[in-house]
Amino acid sequence: MIRHDARRRRFVGAVGAGLVGGLVAPLSAQAACSSANAWAGRLRRDLDAMAARLTRTLKPWKVPARVFQPEAFGLDRSLATAAIQGAVDACAQAGGGTVRLAQGDYVSGTIVLRSGVMLEVSAGARLIASTNLQHYPEHVARRPTVQDSNMGMNQSLIFAEGCERIGISGKGLIDGRGTHANFPGEQTIGATPGRPFLIRILDSQHVVVRDIHMQDSPCWMQNYLNCEDLLIDGIHVENQSNHNNDGVDIDGCRRVIVRNCWINAEDDALCFKGASQRPTEDVLIENSQFYSSCNAIKFGTDSQGDLRNVLVRHVKIGGPSAEMRSIKRRKADGGVSWETVDGGTVERIVVHDAHITRAESPLFLRLGDRGRVRPEQARPAPGRLRHIVFDRIRGDDNGMRGSFFTGIPEHCIEHVLLRDIDLTMAPATGPAIDQAQIPEAPASYPDPHMFSTVMPAYGLWVRHIRHLDLQRVRFASSGPDSRPMLLAGIDTEALCGM
Template structure:
């Protein structure tokens, strides 16, 4: 099914009003802040759509065949010479249109659009020696804590740069080619496919990408970033994220399909820069970890984000899956390293095959670069879920949790209908569920099942539910909803 067809299905499925989740004082209208947020983010999306356009690529075309490409030889040097010549001429397109090109690290330059044409493939070398280290000029948590210094395509400090085409970038990143353990830290020996740092006017469109040895792509502290029409299959190795956007401003992600072993679309704050003015629309994100996420690195702030007309969750039976077919989290917004996460609206979204369709956490892990002081806990506030539906989900349940001294603030669920699998046995003791201090903040770190089958909320201030329904496909001893006494129901 196409992305547009799935989007129409999502909208139609959410057309009818939904019954109440629980009895309570009626709440006929949404909080004023939520309606104001909707107006402001709609205007932001309109402004981004009008003004954030692909940069004009000069009509010059360069091909590696003109720069010493030898048949059946490693193409790295010839492609790099074409890139350098293109940049020196004032920019243009470097086109790979001659079939398969096997390459190690390529350094993109300002003004260069690298095109992999239809019927052609850029194949990552399987020799780790072909990926020399690229240490960032401005060190971030990604460098000091994660040790990620190798990639197939690298750009730093560039303006007007990108990749396009109807061809394929294949990382050939299977464990046979790039062995390594799954980790939340450094991943030596497993390069990224694409890494762009401190760049402006970045365009990634139309390509197919598959099988990175590690993360597929990472855009860190970039401005004016467009990701449009890409198809990502990253189910070949550990830590196979689909798309990581870290501390970027003015961003559009649209018409994109991702199936990832690790996080699908993951926003981060490890750059210690703010991520803001972000529009995500008409996409599909599937993951065995978190389908759509901010975190776990949340050192920078994340705000003014609109997500609409998206299908997300775990990979279906017809898709590749290196692990489980249930996503750990559907939509996961996490602040554990001092950042403020606020002003986020998600509407017209379908969540399928997820153990915890909705997950919010505010805690105080405080991961920073060596020598930096641990920051105080951040903020998580002004979060809206509007017209959310989903089925074939797991049994853990959605949950919102914060440390008592820093509650989550101002959350609205409106027109939400989620169906979960039933959990066997009695409801767990809520007091036994940890508050996340010091934990890696993924949903599975807390408990196999939550005290409520639909939504369990702890330390949340100003939580409003309107026309919300949580159901299970069989008998479940847990209540559907456990929320603070001040929760407004309607």
């Protein structure tokens, strides 16, 4: 075990190839490994069982055979909003069915989905967003959330609230035409006025989004907030046209599957949040590719609600390749980033069999104390970040920053296992920041670039973390680098079974 003694200012512990900090007096690594493997083994079994249960039970809801088309409701292709909405309303009133956009282009403003309606954009058809903001009336959520008070986003192309059995499907395309020329605005961590989302679904159950292609939202592509039984399967998302171009944002949802998806996003590709102040629980992400100029897979930054019981497996993630569209850098800021800074608990997460490439920081954990909630609410205490597993993670062509995990004084990250890690990093092109100079910055916006472009270790730097277990961990540098592979800062307790 490697632990920091505040009186002696040095580490003591088992031999850990590359772990720097004054190693002396090996302890029994075998007993500590057995303890670490026990909780991680139980967690993996639990999440495998959860995944099997979700796979067995979370199926697309049965759509009634009725079909409604905008052509029967006075379609005007120059602005099809009224005809599409007429078809949606008639479909819902009849007891549900499919609203089919069969062929050609349908230019539209906001469409409000109703319970029992599957909106289908067929192969050869396109749902095209109007570029006139007046065609996007505001839909203010009935239930206040942190997203409303801090982001103020109430416009979208497709909107639903309080629905059951709704969906979007088809082999066609939804095009947001969200270029900066059509929808100007600045990069922001707050409000995004004048830039609608493409899809915004709130407080709904049995939501299915399958097969559809989406591109070029003015802001986030999809936001699912406080939904239950959410199935996202086989979608293709290209969102590299504007600022804040997230791929998928899932906030406070229970029983979720994301599978067989391909996403390339200017901002976070697959992002979980807690702004709904409801827990996100029982999530399976598999057989997908997530590429981003920011974070490929992430929880945060809004972390008021909890995230737990998440299994990520068989994924390829990182930055966009030279063949993909990108309006910024080719390197992702972070590969997998789990963050809690607003009081939420993040726990019981396994990432297994992931290939990470073109990421400045392939792995990032942050426990902070920003405490952002709704204005009328009391500031919460710091949350918890614990029981996190990274297992069989590999990849190359990553950046020079290095991965890092950091909590804050008196609030440590707890119980983290890295096993079978093989990641190649770029060598530093400039001096690394001295770890003694890295601020605690508890209230700062959490992102892997928050401290320095060159962190103290080319592989992994850790601080304020308890029960960190490293098994068969290898970080390689593709060129000469004077930094250590692994470096532990203050308040660190780790086992290195390298």
